[in-house]
Structure formats: structure tokens, C-alpha cells
Amino acid sequence: MDTITARTIHLLTALALFAAGSGALVACGEVKAEGPDVRAAEPAPKSKARARQVAAAWDGSAAAAAWRKGYYPMEETVQLPEHAFRTDADKRAYTTHSFVLRGQLPTGSPKNGQVKWESGGSLTLPVTGARTAYETLANGGDKGSHLTVTGAKLGTTTLATSRGPATVPAWLFTLKGYDTPLKQVALRPSKLPAPPIKPAAEVPGDDLWPLDHLVEAAADGRSVTVMAQHGACDDGAAVNVLETGGSVVLYASITGEKDGACTAQMLSQKVTVKLHRPIGDRILLDAFTGRPVPYGERHGRSPSWS
Known part of the structure; x- marks a missing residue:
């Protein structure tokens, strides 16, 4: 240089x-x-x-x-509820990772889940547990404005990957005051070669x-x-x-x-x-x-x- x-x-x-x-x-x-x-x-x-x-x-x-x-996400793996956010306080709470849990999270989940690409093909990877996924969202504490999680279930979502659009397992967290869930993809990316x-x-x-x-x-x-x-x-x-x-x-x-x-x-x-x-x-x-x-x-x- x-x-x-x-x-x-x-x-x-x-x-x-x-x-x-x-x-x-x-x-x-x-x-x-x-x-x-x-x-x-x-x-x-x-x-x-x-x-x-x-x-x-x-x-x-x-x-x-x-x-x-491999499986390499090319967009955010946390997907917001529809019409989020209702208030500036809710937006600030999400930005600062401020969540409160007022309900039970599933303690069990399938060991593995599949990435299924629209273009064909699939890949089996370990599923991240609900508690681990929640702690990724809520690592900012619960002081001041916060979002309240009332429960979660395992579902699916679609997102862009390096191999095109794919359907993947995701934790669907219910938020107080919102009609649709916040989705957190339940798989970790493949290791970079x-x-x-x-x-x-x-x-x-x-x-x-x-x-x-x-x-x-x-x-x-x-x-x-x-x-x-x-x-x-x-x-x-x-x-x-x-x-x-x-x-x-x-x-x-x-x-x-x-x-x-x-x-x-x-x-x-x-x-x-x-x-x-x-x-x-x-x-x-x-x-x-x-x-x-x-x-x-x-x-x-x-x-x-x-």
C-alpha cells in the first residue's frame, strides 16, 4: 500500500x-x-x-x-410485528433491547430444523431454544420503557439468504398490545468457509x-x-x-x-x-x-x- x-x-x-x-x-x-x-x-x-x-x-x-x-442470512433475522411500533417508547424499548417476560417460554423444542429454499434444496441445522432466543432480544434489561413478552411458540418465517429466499424455523414471540408476533429465526448461520x-x-x-x-x-x-x-x-x-x-x-x-x-x-x-x-x-x-x-x-x- x-x-x-x-x-x-x-x-x-x-x-x-x-x-x-x-x-x-x-x-x-x-x-x-x-x-x-x-x-x-x-x-x-x-x-x-x-x-x-x-x-x-x-x-x-x-x-x-x-x-x-451453506445457510447465510442476508437480511435481519428478527422480524417485527405488523404496524410496529405503536409508540416512540416501544421503538426505543426495542432499540435498547428492553423487554419484560410475563409468561412462560417453551422449555423443549426439536433438536434440529430445516432451511427450505424456494429454488429447491434444504439443509438441517440445530434449533436455538426459546430461552436463548429471548435473551438475545432482551439483553438490555427492563428499566424504563419496555416491551412485554407474554409467550412464544415455534413456527416458521421466510427471509433472504445467500442462496435466495428460504423458509426457516422461527420463534414467534407474542407482545402485549400487538396482534402479530415478533419473529426470531431459530437457526444459527453455517460456519464461514x-x-x-x-x-x-x-x-x-x-x-x-x-x-x-x-x-x-x-x-x-x-x-x-x-x-x-x-x-x-x-x-x-x-x-x-x-x-x-x-x-x-x-x-x-x-x-x-x-x-x-x-x-x-x-x-x-x-x-x-x-x-x-x-x-x-x-x-x-x-x-x-x-x-x-x-x-x-x-x-x-x-x-x-x-
Whole structure:
């Protein structure tokens, strides 16, 4: 990588704070800047070359074969009741994981459950118990505003995965004041296969930066939206794409530079990248890490497979 600039040092400081935990992130002043629908810039030659290396390593690899056989959620695995939330207090309670249990949770459940894909095929995985699922939701305590859980039963739900839409087991939690349940998927993702390529470097540089996470893929598969990071003294993040028959490699960078003092502040920007053809079963990869782009925020409710 090129010599690290002062701006990159500020970004790395912010990234270190971010990795240390959500408390540190708030301390350094998180800002989520909404970017335009499509954000791209002329990529550095090294960045594009790295994207080609990542695509070549994954396409046709044992890791890619394992990925296509596994269960990897690509959207939030907690699904809200219809018309949620009734009040700002309820929304705040959900955001802060504030729940109270006023009922009995099932003590037994099937040992295993099945992922069933709309396109065909299935996969059997261990079922997470109701108590474990509840504790994932309710790890913020019950002080102040809270949501009240009155019971739960095992059912199913559908969600997007790396292999397309699937029906999966889910715990259906009844909430006081709501006619439909809050659903929590009752399966953990498959283990991520060992990537066939190492990260680009120990630390990022302006011309190649790791992505934070996938927000969503468009219903028609012709675009993906990701959260990309940048600092307080630049023009924002840019995300370019390299498409092959087996993969879609995104490579992010930091654009522009502003004069003056720069705070160690990490900003998150939503970026939508258009594709030449639907993503289909191609693997969405991050050029910097050499790994699939994870879904969901750090410290979020959805268990990470990254």
C-alpha cells in the first residue's frame, strides 16, 4: 500500500475506537451520512487489480462450493410485528433491547430444523431454544420503557439468504398490545468457509478500505446497498464493482480531502451499487478483506457468520 496519509491515520484511529465497542463509537461521535443512490469514482489501478485477485481466488474454489451449500442470512433475522411500533417508547424499548417476560417460554423444542429454499434444496441445522432466543432480544434489561413478552411458540418465517429466499424455523414471540408476533429465526448461520485469499493489508489505505456491511440487495438483484465508512475531512466513500460469472467484488475507497483540523471520527455512508446483471447465486465479496460482505451491523441482533 502507498504511504499512509495523515487523514488515513485519523480514520484508523476512529476504526480502532469502533472495534473497541459501541461505547467508544458514541464517544467519538458516530454520524450516518446518507449518500446518493449510486456513488462511484475512478478506481485506483491497485484497487481494481486487487478485486481481480479476489475474484480469481474465489471463483471455482472449495470455499465458494462450501458457501453455496451453506445457510447465510442476508437480511435481519428478527422480524417485527405488523404496524410496529405503536409508540416512540416501544421503538426505543426495542432499540435498547428492553423487554419484560410475563409468561412462560417453551422449555423443549426439536433438536434440529430445516432451511427450505424456494429454488429447491434444504439443509438441517440445530434449533436455538426459546430461552436463548429471548435473551438475545432482551439483553438490555427492563428499566424504563419496555416491551412485554407474554409467550412464544415455534413456527416458521421466510427471509433472504445467500442462496435466495428460504423458509426457516422461527420463534414467534407474542407482545402485549400487538396482534402479530415478533419473529426470531431459530437457526444459527453455517460456519464461514476459510477464505482462499488473505486480506489486502494489515491496515487500509485511502484507495482501498473495508466495507462495513450489506444493507440489502434489490428485489430484482440488479443492485446492492452497503454501508461504507469514511472520515470527517473527506468527500465521502466511493464503491466500485467487478463482476464475474461466479462473484461480485466490491472495492471501496475514500474520496477527496479537506483542509484544516480533522477529528478521529468514523462516518457511515449508505451506498447503492448497480450491477450489469442480477446477482443471482454469485458471491458478494469485499476486495479488502477477501471475504463475503457480511449482513447486519456490529453488535446487532442477527448472529454474524463473518
